[in-house]
Amino acid sequence: MARLRRLLTVSNLLFIALLLLRLIPDRALRVQDHFEYTTYFAIALEAVMLAVTLTTKNDRIRHVFTDVIGFLFAFLCAWTLATAKFKVLNEAVFPPPGAVFQAMAVDVKVMFANIGSSLVLVFRGYVLALVIAIPLGLFLGWNVRVGSAAGYISKFLASISPIVYIPYFIVLLPTFRSASVAVMFMAAFWPTLASTMSGVLGVEKRILDSAKTLGVGHGTMLFRVVLPAALPQIFIGCNQGLSVSFILLTSAEMIGARSGMGYYVNNYANFGNYTRALAGVFVIGIVVTVITFFFNILQRWLLRWKR
Amino acid sequence: MAKIEIKNLRAEYVEKLDRFVALDDVSLDINEGEFVSIIGSSGCGKSTLLSILQGLNFPAGGSVTIDGKPITGTGRDRGVVFQHYSLFPWMNARNNIAFGVKQVRRGLKRRERYEVADAFLERVGLSEFTRKYPHQLSGGMQQRVAIARALAMDTDILLMDEPFGAIDAKNRTIMQELLLKLWDGEERRKTVVFVTHDIDEAIFLSDKIVMLSNSPGTVVKEIDVPFARPRDHAELVQTEGYFKLRNEMMSLLFSSVGDRIGGTEVVI
Structure with missing residues (x-):
């Protein structure tokens, strides 16, 4: 009952x-x-x-x-x-x-190929951004003097939309594809750098003192103590970077791309096929939700030591 | 030569461009294997003194030597237990200890470090908590892990800054007895410098008690604690001379506070 x-x-x-x-x-x-x-x-x-x-x-x-x-x-x-x-x-x-669901069903193979292409694009730019921004942020945040100057500069640069750089990327980089990766890179780089730096500056002095009294070396201090202590803050930037990356995906795939979800939507919208364009928009929404979901699981696992 | 020699130590700290004298003309010898407590009311500079021994702070005058060598910074010859945050919150109990061990004994493999960690966790009665993170442990348990880490690192000197200050009275007694048992049980007793504001704690633990007066901190008196070891709380209270010593310390502690009444600042 x-x-x-x-x-x-x-x-x-x-x-x-x-x-x-x-x-x-x-x-x-x-x-x-x-x-x-x-x-x-x-x-x-x-x-x-x-x-x-x-x-x-x-x-x-x-x-x-x-x-x-x-x-x-x-x-x-x-x-x-x-x-x-x-x-x-x-x-x-x-x-x-x-009609939109029908378009999704009919186009499912094409969609998967495009999702794959987009994810490779986002993944390359994003991973590259994290791999550079996190160690750089650790270094800059740790060296207080350089760090505070870098803080102001990065705030200024972060306020410029990566879209502005597109013409330069096209001129400077060998392929259109690499220019798209560069847009993804810029989208994730600044928020991650800024949050890493502020995370390092926010590490409790008592934690650092405790580490010093254990006699840890510089590398251990930075990567085994400061990095994990700053990780909750770093994740805020990584999350932000991930969502900005997806928002800019469509713009990034306007640069001479022949595949990708952004391209798919753009292409059909240009031809006035709004059924397909909407189908693409929904699929992007679903993909982003799924990725964010798994990203959150990863984050919760890495921060399982937090109360 | 004493293990730790402090001569005419002066320490200052700067707050909003004003200089304050935290310690003035402190001289003190601490012998190898001796358990010395430093006692005084809040703000007497006892923690400053300890942080100089830790190598986190530096003297403005005078000298501090360990085995005849001046302190140049933190060192692997000194194990430290703070009141809070000795442990890293992102490492479980076993990893916290193993991480400490790794810093002093480079040759050990990971498995061997874990074995050392587990052995010391057993000695502090936390065998079942090896995989718990600090936030999953009570304050008392966290301090047990911190003590286990300091002991596992097997340093000559242990520096403890009010390690039981945030623990309730009943558990504090248990922790004091555990600490003494561990310290007594070592083949070669470690030199311990223990900062506290608790008179009973100081008497129970120490061979020697150093009383500091308030701002600037200077040594008021060094008191030898004559009671035989091993000690036990219930027995100690009934020992002849215990209350005499306790009362003497009480009046010294209050008179050194009283000196400042009528001055600009009283901190108790």
Whole structure:
């Protein structure tokens, strides 16, 4: 009985409402409605939600799941009503959800190839940025005098959008691809450098004293003491750098790219195919969410020593 | 020659461009294997004295030598236990100790360092907590790990800055007895300099107690503690002369505070 009452939620009602939208006749559209794809998607979501509702005992997780999925159902209802059913929105720019899901399904292979291409781009720029910014930040933060000057300079440089540098990258770097990597690099570099420096300056004096009394050498001090002590702060910059990288992905892939999710969206938007462009936008959203999720797991694992 | 020799030591600290004298004309000899407590009220410079011995602070005048050599900085001949934050929060108990051991004994392999760490954790009664991070341990347990680390590093000298100051009374007694047991049990007793503001603690632990007066800190009196070892709290209180010594120290401590009443600042 209690389980049955658990099922009587707003989210489940919205799911049924979404399925019932089928009963409302479509307006004539230039693009095909493909409502069945919306249905498949909704059923998949509902299955996930039911599985979570019936298995998890943690109320907080269950609520977050049902609320988020309920919101998605409400959004899909409103979207379907505003497009296919009542044609409130301009159909050229706002295709119905079914059409977008259909485009995703049809293009799934192309999408994966493009996601791969984008991730390689982001990964190269991002890893390069971290590998340079973190040791440099440690060094600059540790040498207080150089560090405070570098702090002001990096704040100034960080305020310039990496997009501004694009023409220079194109002139200076051998390939368009490397220019795109450079944009990703710049997006992650400054926040990581700044947070590493402030992390180093914020390390508790008592921790440093304790390390000194153990007689640690310079290298050990920097990499086994200062680095882990500053890590919580460093992660703030890494997180910021990661999200800025993804935001600038589209701009980076405007530089002569022939692949990548940013290119995919740009390309179809230029040709007026908003169904595909929107499909690309959603896929980017999903990919970024998944990556952020795993990044957070990594972060929690590395900072498991924090209370 | 004494293990640690302090001659006419003067220490200053600067706060907002004003210079303050923390220690003035402090002279003191500490012998090898001796347990010496430095006692005084807050702000008497006892922690400054210890930080000079640690090599984290430097004298403004006079000299401090260990084995006849002046202190030039922190060194691997001195193990240190602070009141807080001796341990690194990102290392578990075993790694904290193994990290300390690695600094003094370069030749050991990782597995051997872990063995040393585990052995010392057992000696402080924390065998079951080897993989716990400091924030998962109580204040008393953290200090046990810090003491285990200092002992595992096997330095000649132990410098302890109010290590039990933040621990509740019952556990403090337990920790004091544990510390004495460990120190007594060593083949060659370490030289210990122990800073405290607790008279009972000083009497229970020490061979010699050095009393410092308030700002600037100078040595008021050196007191030899005559009671036989091994010591036990319950027995010690019943020992003849215990309360006489305690009262004498009490009045000395208060009179050195009283000197400052009517002055600009009283810190108790």
